[in-house]
Amino acid sequence: MKILVCISNVPDTTTKINFNDDNKSLKTDGVQFIINPWDEMALSRAIEIATEKSGTVTVINVGEATTEPTIRKALAIGANDAIRVNSHPHDAFFVATEIANAVKDGGYDLILTGRESIDFNGSQVDGMLAELLGLPSVSACKSLKLMDDNNAELDREIEGGKQTLTCPLPMVVSATEGMAEPKIPNMRGIMSARTKPLTVVEPSGASAQTEVLKFDKPPVRSEVKLVDENDMDELVNLLHTEAKVI
Numbered sequence: 001m002k003i004l005v006c007i008s009n010v011p012d013t014t015t016k017i018n019f020n021d022d023n024k025s026l027k028t029d030g031v032q033f034i035i036n037p038w039d040e041m042a043l044s045r046a047i048e049i050a051t052e053k054s055g056t057v058t059v060i061n062v063g064e065a066t067t068e069p070t071i072r073k074a075l076a077i078g079a080n081d082a083i084r085v086n087s088h089p090h091d092a093f094f095v096a097t098e099i100a101n102a103v104k105d106g107g108y109d110l111i112l113t114g115r116e117s118i119d120f121n122g123s124q125v126d127g128m129l130a131e132l133l134g135l136p137s138v139s140a141c142k143s144l145k146l147m148d149d150n151n152a153e154l155d156r157e158i159e160g161g162k163q164t165l166t167c168p169l170p171m172v173v174s175a176t177e178g179m180a181e182p183k184i185p186n187m188r189g190i191m192s193a194r195t196k197p198l199t200v201v202e203p204s205g206a207s208a209q210t211e212v213l214k215f216d217k218p219p220v221r222s223e224v225k226l227v228d229e230n231d232m233d234e235l236v237n238l239l240h241t242e243a244k245v246i
Contacts, residue, residue: 001055001149003046004108006099006125007074008036008089008117009067023214026119028066035070037182038114040077042173044180045144046112047078053146056080058106062089062098068198076185076193084200090208092120096128097206104133109169110152115140115176123174130172138167142178 011017012032020027035043046057059074060083061067071082085098103111111133116123123139130137143155147166154173156163185193227235239246 001053002108004111005043005046006113007039009070010036010119036117040182041179042112042175044183062095072193075196076189081197087203091210092124093209096125100132101204111172113174126174137172139174140176
């Protein structure tokens with residue numbers, strides 16, 4: 001069984017975010033990048049399935065050379081090989097199109113992504129990728145079990161309960177919390193990652209469909225004002241003139 005896992009290179013959740021002077025792009029100086037956590041869950045489940053089925057796991061990333069340490073970590077975790085599409089990931093449509101063009105002849109039985117990336121939280125690539133490849137897709141899955149070599153059973157949380165689906169392979173699945181516990185690379189994995197194949201392909205010429213006009217940080221929270229519990233007139237005045245809730 002051949003499994004493909006799409007991974008994103010995202011800032012660590014503890015990173016202090018700043019933007020360049022034009023406020024249109026992230027200032028990357030001093031930023032620690034990691035595998036998108038949702039993608040890491042997808043990767044962990046892919047490795048489990050590949051182990052059960054004597055299969056292989058390929059990871060793919062749309063990114064420039066700076067993303068290769070993240071790709072190597074995925075190889076250290078247990079992926080067999082990797083593909084990097086040599087381009088900045090301009091938007092979700094661009095990423096999905098470049099992945100589709102890179103893997104359309106790969107013969108993958110299962111394609112996994114994370115539910116969303118923690119930088120843009122778009123939840124778009126999996127659906128677009130499935131459409132471009134002409135495959136069925138199921139999003140935000142908490143579990144994925146192969147019933148046989150041709151069908152999978154998936155669980156999703158929905159409002160008020162749980163949904164269980166069956167779907168034929170090949171298909172695209174996006175993973176959410178519960179799909180698998182992220183795996184920690186061991187020393188053997190780290191050493192072997194250095195020699196595992198990483199193929200760099202040039203972009204196919206896809207066009208981005210969106211443009212960033214400006215990034216803004218959330219406004220700084222104002223200081224808390226303490227009002228004496230017996231001074232109801234001051235409290236009412238502040239709620240009326242400053243908070244403007246009455």
